[in-house]
Amino acid sequence: MSNKIVSLYRARLAREKGFIKKDWGGKISIALIYPNHYRIGMSNLGFQIVYQLLNAKENVVAERFFLPDDGEMSLYLESGKELLSMESQSPLLNFDLAAFSLSFENDYPNILRILQLGKIPLLADERNNSQPVVMAGGITTIMNPEPLAPFFDLFLLGEAEASLEEFMGLFIDVAPTLQSKQEVLRTLAQNLHSLYVPSLYHIEHHPNGTIKSMEPADPHIPEKIKVARHLDADAPPAISGILAPDTEFADRVLIELGRGCGRSCRFCAAGYVYRPPRMRDDTHLLPRIAEVMEKHVHVGLVSASVSDTPGIGHITGQIVEKGGRFSVSSLRADSLTEDLLDNLKSVGQRSLAIAPEAGSERLRRVVNKQLTQDQIISAVRLIAQKGHFSLRLYFLIGL
Ligand code: SF4
Incomplete structure (x- = not known):
């Protein structure tokens, strides 16, 4: 055995x-x-x-x-x-x-x-x-x-x-x-x-x-334990090293666009644990993405909120232009842009998800999800106009 x-x-x-x-x-x-x-x-x-x-x-x-x-x-x-x-x-x-x-x-x-x-x-x-x-x-x-x-x-x-x-x-x-x-x-x-x-x-x-x-238990042991943080703004983005066919991301290399999130929704660990948020912009990310794409056409863009990445429309446009493909880990309704959606459509992404989290603005304010009804409707309209995507909405139950 x-x-x-x-x-x-x-x-x-x-x-x-x-x-x-x-x-x-x-x-x-x-x-x-x-x-x-x-x-x-x-x-x-x-x-x-x-x-x-x-x-x-x-x-x-x-x-x-x-x-x-x-x-x-x-x-x-x-x-x-x-x-x-x-x-x-x-x-x-x-x-x-x-x-x-x-x-x-x-x-x-x-x-x-x-x-x-x-x-x-x-x-x-x-x-x-x-x-x-x-x-x-x-x-x-x-x-x-x-x-x-x-x-x-x-x-x-x-x-x-x-x-x-x-x-x-x-x-x-x-x-x-x-x-x-x-x-x-x-x-x-x-x-x-x-x-x-x-x-x-x-x-x-x-x-x-x-x-x-x-x-x-003894005076030489520190009373307080500090959480170590990787705050080097110039550090290259983290990239996955193993491609494993039997997994969710079998065919793509994962690239971390940024760490943390500046939105501070009360229920979200990523918003609190990885402080301060560290967002890399297109000038920082594109050379590294280009390097990865010399060997792999498909990249997975990872961040707490990919659509908040500065220059994300440009980044994804460059990937498409070079004949590559990309997928995204998460999107915010209020930072979705037309060019990002066009690029997602070009690479054949069929389904998108946004997270209103709660059914009323009052409850969204309670959990500090700064997203208005109008912003959600505008995002849904923008997505629907592309005539291509199915849409998932994520809600918290039990608020
Ligand atoms: S916007 Fe998303 S990633 Fe950022 S704190 Fe809120 S739930 Fe977390």
């Missing part, structure tokens, strides 16, 4: 372009885990960015793990085999670090399923020194790591580009030299201000579960 899992992963790798397989000799090994199926994890640009950043370090080997899908899961359960990595089909237990990339709270139960399949004790204080250090990062941990605190040795809070390099540098230095996992965690927490090690804090809760007080 376990041979079937190995064959399945090898076949999947054979269909991918751009994965990284390294020799393990003398390197720190990291299991980079997405707590959902391969198809979903490989469609996540953040996960792909972390994979590239880790493997860019010479003394690190990072391999991917996912929650097995139905057929795969049966193979694991029938064989009793530990969860294996994609690249070298190595068991999770063999890695120095098990690093979860967390984007959605709905995936939390899968974290436990994955640890279980990896034969790693679920609770941090039940794990010993020979088992991997279990850590997490990602947008939900920036908002609130506490619900997961009993299961993790550490959280790295913030954007990967701003925190991973320093964290890995120190981990590589201290992990092989210190005796116990707790010593490693203590040294990391003393030196890195974006690191939260739950076992090094005394936390008291109110009866409703909210935090009453939080104190470091």
